[in-house]
Amino acid sequence: MASRDFQQRLQKALQNPSLRGALERFADSYVVSREQVFAGRDFQALRERIAAIKADAAGRYEELAREFARQVTERGGKVFFASSAAAARDYILKVAQEHRVTEIVKSKSFATEEIHLNEHLEGHGIRCFETDLAEWILQLMPGERPSHMVMPAIHLPKEEVARVFSNYLGEPVEPDIKNMVRIARRELRERFLRAGLGISGANIAVAETGTVIICTNEGNGRLATTVPPVHIAVFGYEKLVPRMMDVVPILEALPRSGTAQPITSYVTMITGPVPVERDGREGPKEFHVVLLDNGRLKMAADPVFKEALQCIRCAACTNVCPVFQLVSGQVYGFIYSGGIGSILTAFFNSLADAADPQSLCIGCRRCAEVCPAHVNIPDLVLRLRERVVKEQGLPLSYRAALRGVVAHPGRMYTLVKAASRLQGPLSRGQPFIRRLPFFDNFTRGRSLPALAREPLRDRARRLAPPPERPRLRAAFYSGCVIDFMYPEIGEAIFALLREAGAEIVFPAGQGCCGAPASYAGDPDTTLHLARLNIASLEGAGADVVVTACPTCAVALKYDYPRLLGRDEVWSRRAQSLAAKVKDFTELVGELGPLPRLQGEAEAAVKVTYHDSCHYKRHLHLDQVAREVLREQAGVELVEMAESERCCGFGGSYTLKYPEISRALLERKLRRIQETGAKVVATDCPGCLIQLRGGLDQKGSPIRVMHTAEVLYRAGFKAERVE
Amino acid sequence: MGSSDLLTTFCRQAEAMGAQTLCVAEGEKAADRIIASMRPLGSRVALVASPLVEEIGLEEALAGAEFEVEKEGRDFARHADIGIVEFDLGIAETGTLVHDATDLKKRLASMLPLHCVALLRSGKVVPDMAEALSFYLKSGQWPGYLAMVTGPSRTADIERSLTIGVHGPEGLLIVLLG
Numbered sequence: 001m002a003s004r005d006f007q008q009r010l011q012k013a014l015q016n017p018s019l020r021g022a023l024e025r026f027a028d029s030y031v032v033s034r035e036q037v038f039a040g041r042d043f044q045a046l047r048e049r050i051a052a053i054k055a056d057a058a059g060r061y062e063e064l065a066r067e068f069a070r071q072v073t074e075r076g077g078k079v080f081f082a083s084s085a086a087a088a089r090d091y092i093l094k095v096a097q098e099h100r101v102t103e104i105v106k107s108k109s110f111a112t113e114e115i116h117l118n119e120h121l122e123g124h125g126i127r128c129f130e131t132d133l134a135e136w137i138l139q140l141m142p143g144e145r146p147s148h149m150v151m152p153a154i155h156l157p158k159e160e161v162a163r164v165f166s167n168y169l170g171e172p173v174e175p176d177i178k179n180m181v182r183i184a185r186r187e188l189r190e191r192f193l194r195a196g197l198g199i200s201g202a203n204i205a206v207a208e209t210g211t212v213i214i215c216t217n218e219g220n221g222r223l224a225t226t227v228p229p230v231h232i233a234v235f236g237y238e239k240l241v242p243r244m245m246d247v248v249p250i251l252e253a254l255p256r257s258g259t260a261q262p263i264t265s266y267v268t269m270i271t272g273p274v275p276v277e278r279d280g281r282e283g284p285k286e287f288h289v290v291l292l293d294n295g296r297l298k299m300a301a302d303p304v305f306k307e308a309l310q311c312i313r314c315a316a317c318t319n320v321c322p323v324f325q326l327v328s329g330q331v332y333g334f335i336y337s338g339g340i341g342s343i344l345t346a347f348f349n350s351l352a353d354a355a356d357p358q359s360l361c362i363g364c365r366r367c368a369e370v371c372p373a374h375v376n377i378p379d380l381v382l383r384l385r386e387r388v389v390k391e392q393g394l395p396l397s398y399r400a401a402l403r404g405v406v407a408h409p410g411r412m413y414t415l416v417k418a419a420s421r422l423q424g425p426l427s428r429g430q431p432f433i434r435r436l437p438f439f440d441n442f443t444r445g446r447s448l449p450a451l452a453r454e455p456l457r458d459r460a461r462r463l464a465p466p467p468e469r470p471r472l473r474a475a476f477y478s479g480c481v482i483d484f485m486y487p488e489i490g491e492a493i494f495a496l497l498r499e500a501g502a503e504i505v506f507p508a509g510q511g512c513c514g515a516p517a518s519y520a521g522d523p524d525t526t527l528h529l530a531r532l533n534i535a536s537l538e539g540a541g542a543d544v545v546v547t548a549c550p551t552c553a554v555a556l557k558y559d560y561p562r563l564l565g566r567d568e569v570w571s572r573r574a575q576s577l578a579a580k581v582k583d584f585t586e587l588v589g590e591l592g593p594l595p596r597l598q599g600e601a602e603a604a605v606k607v608t609y610h611d612s613c614h615y616k617r618h619l620h621l622d623q624v625a626r627e628v629l630r631e632q633a634g635v636e637l638v639e640m641a642e643s644e645r646c647c648g649f650g651g652s653y654t655l656k657y658p659e660i661s662r663a664l665l666e667r668k669l670r671r672i673q674e675t676g677a678k679v680v681a682t683d684c685p686g687c688l689i690q691l692r693g694g695l696d697q698k699g700s701p702i703r704v705m706h707t708a709e710v711l712y713r714a715g716f717k718a719e720r721v722e
Numbered sequence: 723m724g725s726s727d728l729l730t731t732f733c734r735q736a737e738a739m740g741a742q743t744l745c746v747a748e749g750e751k752a753a754d755r756i757i758a759s760m761r762p763l764g765s766r767v768a769l770v771a772s773p774l775v776e777e778i779g780l781e782e783a784l785a786g787a788e789f790e791v792e793k794e795g796r797d798f799a800r801h802a803d804i805g806i807v808e809f810d811l812g813i814a815e816t817g818t819l820v821h822d823a824t825d826l827k828k829r830l831a832s833m834l835p836l837h838c839v840a841l842l843r844s845g846k847v848v849p850d851m852a853e854a855l856s857f858y859l860k861s862g863q864w865p866g867y868l869a870m871v872t873g874p875s876r877t878a879d880i881e882r883s884l885t886i887g888v889h890g891p892e893g894l895l896i897v898l899l900g
Binding site: 022025026075131132133134137151152153154156157158161177178180181182184185188189192193209211217218219220222223226244245247248251252259262263264265266267268269270271272273274275276277280282 | 735739796797798800815816818824825826829830833850851852855856859864865866867868869870871872873874875876877878879880881882883885887888889890
């Protein structure tokens with residue numbers, strides 16, 4: 001369970017409307033402007049190039065560091081290899097003390113935040129001034145945390161900034177942004193001119209030439225490295241690239257991804273010491289580089305997490321993260337926020353420190369789409385979760401549910417059957433449980449689905465016999481939600497495929513796909529279920545294995561081969577199954593329009609489509625589903641805004657972070673209602689639970705259906721979709 | 723892209739990024755046109771000597787027009803209203819100016835005053851960043867301080883409201899010559 005501090009920060013953030021408003025407004029406009037600034041560019045090719053450059057560099061940091069240091073030293077600069085945060089702090093303090101420095105100007109640097117440099121220097125009587133406007137404002141507000149990696153003060157309204165400036169100057173300051181920027185210019189200009197030392201970070205460091213590259217918009221990077229007589233650049237090994245030309249794709253992607261700018265106002269490339277004014281005369285500057293390890297070399301040697309070192313710190317991932325927009329960087333607790341931040345924190349701090357931040361990822365995969373360094377952040381977060389669980393163990397309730405029940409299909413069946421009989425007082429014969437005693441947080445804003453009286457596996461036995469000469473033999477893999485909650489989806493699929501001339505069977509012995517265990521960081525349970533399901537589905541001797549749940553499909557297609565990859569025999573069996581897996585709607589698209597039994601459909605019903613995250617971003621079937629629906633008589637497809645935004649389900653996420661889940665759901669419901677559609681179609685039973693539950697609590701007449709149900713009602717039964 | 727297309731793209735992009743551009747044709751009195759644009763910006767000028775400055779006789783023209791010109795010395799550019807610096811290259815794709823700013827005066831004059839007048843030979847516009855970096859890679863030792871400047875200094879740190887003129891100039895006038 002999340003720590004108290006973390007829970008408190010989370011509640012505080014969720015109850016801060018100005019924070020949320022600012023982040024959401026930014027995020028909405030970011031999506032549009034990012035698209036514009038990348039228009040006409042081959043984003044895929046660009047990110048492949050960056051990934052290749054950075055992955056190559058991560059494979060040989062020590063060699064690149066030696067070359068970089070040789071170049072800097074030849075020019076007369078000094079390079080210090082800091083193995084830890086403490087080593088870096090001590091070195092910087094020593095340089096400052098040697099020069100009797102009392103004031104330092106800093107240009108934004110993550111690395112110095114990571115090593116808590118300011119506190120250390122202040123402890124020795126040296127004052128540090130942040131010169132990035134937002135950083136400076138935050139510095140004037142003790143206890144305030146940055147809310148965003150690129151725009152740390154995005155959560156502060158101008159009135160708040162005016163109050164901070166008034167306190168600082170001891171005179172009233174109007175909340176006029178232009179004027180406040182002038183004040184900052186005037187005040188900080190004095191600091192630049194007086195400081196004995198300038199400290200910067202780096203966006204890129206080039207080994208070939210020994211060059212440090214800094215991107216800023218305000219120009220503080222240029223002044224901090226031009227005016228003071230001593231400059232220390234502090235950055236991690238992951239900034240190293242081999243050659244100067246390697247910076248081209250990175251500089252193309254970084255500002256476009258970060259703030260949707262084609263380039264920052266200033267791109268500054270510093271190579272060795274350059275002339276500086278000292279006591280009224282021009283002389284050479286003293287130039288130091290502190291190259292920070294602090295867990296990076298260990299990360300580079302890690303076959304899984306090395307990939308995260310490709311990150312170029314643009315924050316595009318957090319800009320599109322629906323959870324980040326609600327909670328902000330203030331909640332994560334460490335300098336690097338968002339999903340990528342939790343991975344970096346695990347190595348730069350500790351695995352324990354990453355436990356809470358990583359748990360915020362709902363796995364919607366939006367970040368993976370926009371990452372310009374092609375880092376598969378959501379998968380890495382899952383791998384991180386596995387390590388956290390390995391170290392800390394599963395919470396008892398999870399352990400009991402996953403290993404005691406979900407891992408055993410027979411036990412699960414018996415338990416669910418019993419529960420379906422006992423739920424009467426809660427569901428009152430309705431398909432929903434609208435209120436849970438003692439756990440009302442889970443049912444606030446969202447009804448829970450009642451369990452079906454008879455699971456699909458029992459009903460399947462009675463369903464119609466196969467056609468005489470089937471076009472193909474299909475095995476249905478139902479997954480838990482269709483089996484136990486929505487067996488009518490399975491029935492629709494059986495009926496539709498049989499009508500299309502296919503034989504379809506429900507292989508006995510199949511169980512949960514293991515996704516709940518995977519998302520809880522328990523791959524062992526998934527592995528156990530993988531073997532069980534492979535054996536069950538092989539037994540059916542089918543041409544295709546049909547799924548109607550994208551989470552299950554991803555487990556069968558991708559997770560099983562990966563988890564069983566080391567076992568020669570099982571690996572082959574997993575791959576051969578994976579090759580047969582096909583989503584139902586995808587199969588319908590291939591079989592062609594389904595025959596219709598009787599009559600003409602009545603006037604078309606407005607249907608809008610909700611993209612489920614795994615369906616769109618893992619299976620890439622979003623357009624296929626739309627084509628199938630468009631071809632269906634009786635259906636008029638209307639698009640909803642933000643159709644690809646997560647509905648907030650995420651399995652156990654709804655239980656772990658009900659407030660976040662609910663906020664995501666609320667936004668989705670607004671978008672649905674705006675369309676005027678009478679039906680929402682989706683291809684994910686998980687989204688069905690969430691959307692149906694949300695609309696039920698609103699008392700909305702809008703129906704939510706699996707695409708299979710829409711096809712079944714509109715085409716096969718020639719009934720009105722409603 | 724031909725050289726006139728490059729120039730057009732460069733100007734369009736630079737303006738889009740908030741710079742002003744002034745194209746001076748061959749044969750025109752460059753210094754006079756620059757001075758006319760500088761009048762409203764102030765009278766104290768930090769001027770960095772360069773071949774182009776020499777060629778158009780800018781220093782004499784400024785003195786004749788009663789500007790207060792400093793070229794070096796203690797506190798150079800600290801109290802000037804305008805800094806005048808020649809740049810090496812322009813990048814068409816992003817409207818970016820590039821110069822080897824190892825010389826301290828170039829950095830100070832282009833950063834400290836509220837306005838910067840950037841001089842650039844119009845034949846020195848290259849298509850993109852890769853071309854610009856190749857230019858310096860080919861020209862021998864890599865510069866100690868290579869600076870790229872695109873538009874004025876800017877921030878959106880308060881309420882994401884774009885505000886120009888933070889630590890660097892709030893006005894950038896790019897003068898393209900001949």
